[in-house]
Amino acid sequence: MVSAGYDELVETRELRYFVAVAEELHFGRAAQRLTMAQPPLSRAIQQLERRLGVVLLHRTARAIALTDAGSVLLREARTALDAVEAAERRTRRAAADQPGVVLAAKAGASRELLSKLLDAYAAEPGAVAVEVMLCGPGEPENLLHKGRADVALLHRPYDTTAGFDSEDLHTEQQVAVLPAGHPLANRANVSLAEVNALTDLPLPRWPGRDGSYPDGPGPQVRDHTQLFQLIALGLACAVVPESLRNQLSDDHAIVPMPDAPTVTTVIAWPPHSKSKAVAKLVRTATRL
Amino acid sequence: MVSAGYDELVETRELRYFVAVAEELHFGRAAQRLTMAQPPLSRAIQQLERRLGVVLLHRTARAIALTDAGSVLLREARTALDAVEAAERRTRRAAADQPGVVLAAKAGASRELLSKLLDAYAAEPGAVAVEVMLCGPGEPENLLHKGRADVALLHRPYDTTAGFDSEDLHTEQQVAVLPAGHPLANRANVSLAEVNALTDLPLPRWPGRDGSYPDGPGPQVRDHTQLFQLIALGLACAVVPESLRNQLSDDHAIVPMPDAPTVTTVIAWPPHSKSKAVAKLVRTATRL
DNA sequence: CACGACCAATACCCTCGCGGTATCGCTGCC
DNA sequence: GGCAGCGATACCGCGAGGGTATTGGTCGTG
Numbered sequence: 001m002v003s004a005g006y007d008e009l010v011e012t013r014e015l016r017y018f019v020a021v022a023e024e025l026h027f028g029r030a031a032q033r034l035t036m037a038q039p040p041l042s043r044a045i046q047q048l049e050r051r052l053g054v055v056l057l058h059r060t061a062r063a064i065a066l067t068d069a070g071s072v073l074l075r076e077a078r079t080a081l082d083a084v085e086a087a088e089r090r091t092r093r094a095a096a097d098q099p100g101v102v103l104a105a106k107a108g109a110s111r112e113l114l115s116k117l118l119d120a121y122a123a124e125p126g127a128v129a130v131e132v133m134l135c136g137p138g139e140p141e142n143l144l145h146k147g148r149a150d151v152a153l154l155h156r157p158y159d160t161t162a163g164f165d166s167e168d169l170h171t172e173q174q175v176a177v178l179p180a181g182h183p184l185a186n187r188a189n190v191s192l193a194e195v196n197a198l199t200d201l202p203l204p205r206w207p208g209r210d211g212s213y214p215d216g217p218g219p220q221v222r223d224h225t226q227l228f229q230l231i232a233l234g235l236a237c238a239v240v241p242e243s244l245r246n247q248l249s250d251d252h253a254i255v256p257m258p259d260a261p262t263v264t265t266v267i268a269w270p271p272h273s274k275s276k277a278v279a280k281l282v283r284t285a286t287r288l
Numbered sequence: 289m290v291s292a293g294y295d296e297l298v299e300t301r302e303l304r305y306f307v308a309v310a311e312e313l314h315f316g317r318a319a320q321r322l323t324m325a326q327p328p329l330s331r332a333i334q335q336l337e338r339r340l341g342v343v344l345l346h347r348t349a350r351a352i353a354l355t356d357a358g359s360v361l362l363r364e365a366r367t368a369l370d371a372v373e374a375a376e377r378r379t380r381r382a383a384a385d386q387p388g389v390v391l392a393a394k395a396g397a398s399r400e401l402l403s404k405l406l407d408a409y410a411a412e413p414g415a416v417a418v419e420v421m422l423c424g425p426g427e428p429e430n431l432l433h434k435g436r437a438d439v440a441l442l443h444r445p446y447d448t449t450a451g452f453d454s455e456d457l458h459t460e461q462q463v464a465v466l467p468a469g470h471p472l473a474n475r476a477n478v479s480l481a482e483v484n485a486l487t488d489l490p491l492p493r494w495p496g497r498d499g500s501y502p503d504g505p506g507p508q509v510r511d512h513t514q515l516f517q518l519i520a521l522g523l524a525c526a527v528v529p530e531s532l533r534n535q536l537s538d539d540h541a542i543v544p545m546p547d548a549p550t551v552t553t554v555i556a557w558p559p560h561s562k563s564k565a566v567a568k569l570v571r572t573a574t575r576l
Numbered sequence: 577c578a579c580g581a582c583c584a585a586t587a588c589c590c591t592c593g594c595g596g597t598a599t600c601g602c603t604g605c606c
Numbered sequence: 607g608g609c610a611g612c613g614a615t616a617c618c619g620c621g622a623g624g625g626t627a628t629t630g631g632t633c634g635t636g
Contacts, residue, residue, distance in 0.1 A: 005321065006304050006369045010376055012297045013623095019294070027584060033293065040624045042584060052376065054383040061584065061631050069383035075560065076375035076435075081294045083371040087364030088298055088340065095342040095357035147364075162559035165450055271450035272363065301594095315613060328595045330613060349602050349613065 012084050014048045015077040018056065021045055022074040025064055079145070086147030086270070093147075100129035101277045104149035107134040108224035110265050112243060113170060113288070114153065121284045128277045136222055138209050144270055150278050155241070156264045166268035167286050174260040175242045178253045179234040185253030192239070192259055201237040204230065228252065300372050302336045303365040306344065309333055310362040313352055367433070374435030374558070381435075388417035389565045392437035395422040396512035398553050400531060401458060401576070402441065409572045416565045424510055426497050432558055438566050443529070444552045454556040455574050462548040463530045466541045467522040473541030480527070480547055489525040492518065516540065 020030040021041065031038040049056050056070035066074065093099070105114055114132070121127050133149055140152035141159060153169075154161055176195050178185050184194070195203070202218035204227055213220045219236050221227045224244060230236040232251035241263040245254055267285045269278050308318040309329065319326040337344050344358035354362065381387070393402055402420070409415050421437055428440035429447060441457075442449055464483050466473050472482070484491070490506035492515055501508045507524050509515045512532060518524040520539035529551040533542055555573045557566050 006300075006307070006373060009300045009304065009369065009372050011299050011301060012294075012372070013299060015372070015375070016294050016297065028582090037625055038583085039585075039587095039626085042586090044623080046585090052379055052383075054379055056379075059584070062582080062633060064584085067383075069379050072382040073375060073379040075562070076371075076378050079560070080368065080371035080375045081297065083364075083368035084297050084300070084303070085294060087303070087361060087368045090364050091340055091342055091344075091357050091361040094360040095340075095355075162453055163451055272367070274363070316611090325596055326613075327597085327615080331615090332594085334614085347613070350604065350611080352613085 010048065010051070012081060014044060015081055017041055017044045018048060018073060019077050019081065021057070021064075022066055022070060025066075027064070082142075082145040086145065089147035098129065099277070100131050101151065101275070101281060102131045102133055102143075102149045103281070104133045104135055104140040104143045104152040106137055106140060106153070106155070108244070108247065109155060109241075110153055110170075110243065111247070113265060116288055117281075117285050120288060121281050124280060124284060127280070130281070137206050140268075142209070144268065147270075150273070150275060151267060151269045151281055154266050154268050156266060157261060158263070161266060161268050163271070164268040165271050165273070166266045167282055168264050168266050169285055169288070170265045171262050172241050172243055172265075173262055174239050174257050175245065176255045176257050177228070177231050177238045177240055177244075177248065178255065179231055179237075180251050180253045182234075182237075182253060184255060187255050189256040189258050192257065195237060195239060195257070198237055201234070204236050204238060298336070298339065300369060302332060303369055305329055305332045306336060306361060307365050307369065309345070309352075310354055310358060313354075315352070370430075370433040374433065377435035386417065387565070388419050389439065389563070389569060390419045390421055390431075390437045391569070392421045392423055392428040392431040392440040394425055394428060394441070394443070396532070396535065397443060397529075398441055398458075398531065399535070401553060404576055405569075405573050408576060409569055412568060412572060415568070418569070425494050428556075430497070432556065435558075438561070438563060439555060439557045439569055442554050442556050444554060445549060446551070449554060449556050451559070452556040453559050453561070454554045455570055456552050456554050457573055457576070458553045459550050460529050460531055460553075461550055462527050462545050463533065464543045464545050465516070465519050465526045465528055465532075465536065466543065467519055467525075468539050468541045470522075470525075470541060472543060475543050477544040477546050480545065483525060483527060483545070486525055489522075492524050492526060 017030075017034065020033050021027060024030040024033065027038050027042055027045075031041045034041065045057065052073075054069045054073075055067055056073060058065045058067055093102075118130060118132070121130060133143065135143065137158070140149065140154055141164075143149035144152050144164060154166070176184070176190050178201065182201070184190055184198075199217075202216070204218045204221040205213045205216050206221060207213055219230050221230065221236075224240070224247065227236065227238055228248060231238060232249065239257060239260055242254075242256075248254065267282055269282065273279075305318075305322065308321050309315060312318040312321065315326050315330055315333075319329045322329065333345065340361075342357045342361075343355055344361060346353045346355055406418060406420070409418060421431060423431065425446070428437065428442055429452075431437035432440050432452060442454070464472070464478050466489065470489070472478055472486075487505075490504070492506045492509040493501045493504050494509060495501055507518055509518065509524075512528070512535065515524065515526055516536060519526060520537065527545060527548055530542075530544075536542065555570055557570065561567075
């Protein structure tokens with residue numbers, strides 16, 4: 001006999017509807033996002049609750065809120081929908097006649113390592129085309145989950161490798177980046193506490209997974225180019241891996257930070273990947 | 289703005305249908321398994337292929353076979369369906385008024401560690417009920433993937449922790465288990481090669497993930513009780529972690545195997561688990 | 577306190593997607 | 607050449623799922 005049957009599972013449509021409602025917390029807006037009318041959406045959610053035998057939303061006629069079970073479903077439904085999307089994408093890519101590999105990496109990070117990796121891999125016998133997908137912070141995990149990428153370069157502890165297979169490639173110290181001429185610029189080293197205490201030079205705010213920025217005093221940044229420009233203008237400071245130093249200019253000063261957590265560059269891929277090309281890329285990376 | 293929309297995703301129904309066909313390689317039998325007629329199933333698969341723009345099956349009017357893209361989809365669809373099933377189960381369990389934790393472990397393995405863990409956890413303040421789910425080899429990963437369990441005890445390298453978060457708990461040597469009185473029984477130690485060479489005492493065959501047994505000379509076994517009985521009867525030998533020695537009787541002989549791979553017991557849980565109870569259980573386990 | 581704005585739920589209708597039965601067409605095998 | 611096996615096609619009927627109109631309940635507000 002073969003593997004156990006999947007009977008009477010929830011449909012992806014229902015999960016999509018629920019995610020929309022749970023994110024908007026508003027049937028009308030959710031329906032708009034789904035390009036449908038509000039009543040059928042209300043009914044679909046009710047039906048989902050009936051089928052699961054679980055109350056997912058607290059309705060107060062004025063607003064709705066997630067129940068505990070509802071927030072569990074929100075999280076689980078997102079990963080399930082990601083898995084479905086990944087199945088679709090990977091199948092399409094497997095059928096393409098030119099089976100390249102998509103590598104996701106944050107724009108600006110690990111630039112040198114990335115170029116060395118690409119060169120080394122290209123020199124391997126039987127190497128296939130590698131499409132590099134540069135993206136914002138927090139993105140690569142998502143791309144991997146959704147099957148838009150086959151491998152990714154991540155940076156612990158900034159990124160999370162949970163749910164992937166991975167190999168550590170490189171570990172490095174972090175340094176403070178300050179405007180040239182700043183009082184601290186000539187110090188042999190600074191501590192985390194000192195940098196946090198610089199109210200005149202706030203740390204920047206990076207977008208979260210959902211694209212929104214946390215509250216705080218610092219400027220909003222999307223990538224390191226922006227960040228370094230703001231620092232050069234004397235509007236911010238930052239704590240970054242030291243390998244970024246070759247992207248800096250004379251307007252910047254660098255100070256080692258012995259007590260900042262080290263950053264590890266890892267190469268990660270979805271578990272159970274059977275791609276020979278990914279395996280070879282990983283092997284090449286670990287040998288650098 | 290919130291996370292990107294999931295537009296026009298494949299429905300779980302279509303994935304279920306495809307998995308059935310891909311596993312049976314026969315539309316008639318697959319339809320039977322799905323309790324439906326064959327024609328709508330054929331059409332559904334055609335429609336899936338059209339929507340994906342990918343040929344999934346080679347049809348030769350006499351038999352069908354998976355294309356490369358088809359086998360990719362088979363693998364990906366299984367994990368996607370597992371994720372959907374997990375979403376459903378975890379949501380239901382989150383809504384239950386008595387939120388226990390389900391711990392999966394292979395029957396007979398790590399018996400002592402398991403009982404110590406349960407005792408230690410039960411003594412913790414705020415401990416919830418732990419339901420232990422004893423299962424066959426290869427099962428625990430599946431139970432975690434499908435949301436039937438919240439944590440599991442696994443044994444590398446027999447089990448794979450790919451796709452989970454995990455903590456190592458204990459590493460041990462393996463030993464050969466032979467019938468008492470066997471020529472090798474009094475040796476100080478034996479090698480893997482020697483055990484493999486015992487044609488009169490074959491190694492047993494364990495069921496694979498799909499429940500079928502590989503070909504070979506050895507007897508088919510489902511658990512360690514069966515196995516040890518067969519060994520006592522002089523019908524087999526085995527290589528097992530040494531912590532199983534207290535489940536043996538006078539009819540068995542144990543010989544250390546220095547060159548067999550060590551076995552590591554790990555506690556594993558689905559990534560991004562937010563269960564406080566699981567976290568506490570893991571913490572308790574690592575402190576044993 | 578009454579009126580209006582807002583929002584989810586209900587009522588009702590209609591379309592088309594999905595499943596069922598009957599049949600065809602192809603292929604390999606006695 | 608005839609038959610058996612299997613997937614594809616043709617056609618039909620039903621009901622799930624979506625649309626419009628409306629209700630009902632709950633806040634703000636003058």
